[in-house]
Amino acid sequence: MCEDNHGGLGRRALFVTGAAAALTLGSVSFASAADGNQGDRDQESRTVRGTLPPGSPDFVYVPVEVPAGVREIKVAYTYDRPSVPAGTTGNALDIGIFDDRGTELGGRGFRGWSGGARTEFFIRADEATPGYIPGPVREGTWHIALGPYTVAPQGLSYEITITLTYGEPGEAARPVYPPDRARGRGRAWYRGDCHLHSWYSDGRRTPAEIGALARAAGLDFINSSEHNTHAAHAHWSDVAGDDLLVMLGEEVTTRNGHVVALGTDPGTFVDWRYRARDNRFGRFARQIRRAGGLVVPAHPHATCVGCNWKFGFGEADAVEVWNGPYTPDDEVALADWDSMLVASVRDGRDWIPAMGSSDAHRDPDPVGRPQTVVLADDLTRRAIQEGIRAGRSYVAESAKVELSFRASGARGEHAGIGERLRVDRDTPVTVRLEVTGAPRCTVRFVTDQGVLHTSAPLPVSGSGVVEWRTTPSYAAYVRAEVRHEAAAGPVPGVLAAFTNPIFLGRQ
Template identity: 50%
Template sequence: MPEPGSQPPPVAGRGRGWYRGDCHVHSAVSNGAELTPERLAADARAAGLVFLAATEHNTVETHAAWARQADDELLVILGQEVTTLTGHWLALGILPGRVVDGRYGVRDDLIDRQLDEVHRAGGLCVAAHPHAPYPSGTFMYPYQGFDVVEVWNGQWSSDVPWQADNEAALAEWGRGLAADIHRGRWRPAVGNSDAHLAGQIGTPHTVVLADGLRADAILAGIRAGRSWIAGSAAVELSFTVSAGERRAGIGELLETGGEAAVARADVRGVPSGTVSFRTERGEAHGVSLPDSGTGVAQWQFSAAESAFVRIEVRHRDGHMAALSNPVVLA
């Protein structure tokens, strides 16, 4: 068991693979509800997650309690939700007990200093719920300096996991993706529950391709965009793009060599849903899934049509079931 103030240990014996986790989680310290780190860790395991990030509001006083929840089945990443006057952001992978200052707003020109501090410690900076439906939660900072954007946040959507603020955040991120790729630095998307109440954790969560179940490996996978977002553990997704003998997965670059490309999505757990292939021009191709919820969707296209392709999987009512980061094309 880790000592107070120490980093939680990695999960031994877990090599490269896809790992499900929730990087935005609160205990009673943040919200007054009867949620302890112990209860949330148990709920994370029950939800099919193997990692979570502790992100209390402007405090790290529970870091030691969170670290004690790590075991052979659950990785705990230490973090903080930095709640400023004009938006919230997540500092993930910070040092034990280290508080990140949030006493400023967009006009104070102080946020870059805080982002640099987290980056120097090897941490990850996430723009949280950019279109949250309350004044201080609406994100007013430019994304420059942030590593990742939280496009799907579940805090306000216990009954309906996909709401208008998520649709707005996804649209904003999607509109800027082509220009960011052209400039050589695009920011991946993540999804988190922002759990404040029992039953919220894991709805949604991020599925990350990492070299191991360690904090540094998980954060590296998220930073590189090797991830997709799931509404629940019942949803499974595989997405690749190939050209000739070459193939690339989510977050990777595919050199097409001028050959036609084929995008393929294998989906489970979305009965009568839809798969849409999306480029810089929006939805380029759509496929319906069978009643069983298990199906394969394919689309053949030319790399000249777009700098990337990503997918969205929606339930029959239009609510999101899963979405991916892009495969970048050259």
């Protein structure tokens, strides 16, 4: 085993790659198999060490010169985790790899990312660690990508060991992807969870386990959304079935927020190596749509480092307002989304529909809590996406909660969720919500003027009908919230369900 020492960053040049700032260190070299310098060994290893100071660039690349004749590349790494005072960030170092095709932003060189979920990984032609892409280990310059997510005041010292195994490559398997459709019920309400993590990123469940939990939760569709990798795409075909549509995507996890690429073409990789100030997000939002997907900012007000959404909503097809168990940051996201609805009717602009997903990673995270319930023409990728994009959906805490929400005019005109009731501004309008599965919950009708009607608690059976009358001149839209009993005072209870709006008036 040979050793090298990268030292600190002070002696290295900083390169701006057209995205987030990045640093490229000195190369790690191996003997060529062709010249026989590796002797009779089947493997060779190199270990490199270095220290990253606070304020390090977002990405640090370690070039590895890979000779011909390599069957497998394996990388293992460790880094120190010193004690820090309360309120001070400690060390967190992510890792991934790019192959001989390079590290260009949005290029073809990406071969995998595990963030901080794994301490080692391997790649060979026939197999790879979850989160990484199988394929040949070609001769050329590969790059280990380090992502210093947070760095303690003491700095972040790391050690990386690269091991090459020589020999004939295994036979690469052709990927098999899940179908774009399942056996639907025609035009109907379909339930889904579009933000889930398996062991192909930082989750702990297999795709098969997630599929079983999705079926148990009463779901009709799910979306694969691993952090910064499409490695799971080829591992969902056995999970999909006539009763479960599996769409493919990615959670694009940048340093300035996360976005779910929902229902992209199989094998689509979306790069994440940029910040809001780099003005690159629009390029990758367009890539998501070219690949047949939807752009859905995730948990926009989450409090974890790098989770708060800072790219704006100009590229969003929908927004994830409710993420996992209902918490104060979801309440903030709901209020922020409602403000965007107000702005859209005030300015005559398009509106952004809301969604909810579980973001489940591991036990005991429940799959399908919450879930988005979509009115779609069939159980296909395109139909579900069209329903989401049109806002023909509501969000419920579980399959037990069912809503029917409509607005009607005096002459029989009617509209449902995501639609517009086209009547004159002074026409009386009746808003009607039918609820099941929400015992003792309270219904609120929310408009561009705020909460204008609150019902008495529903009976213990959880079923009830709530009606309210208004006019388009008084309410430009109406949406419904179903809330559990409040814990204290004027603070509203947590959501059991909420709808996208029905718009009132001729526009």
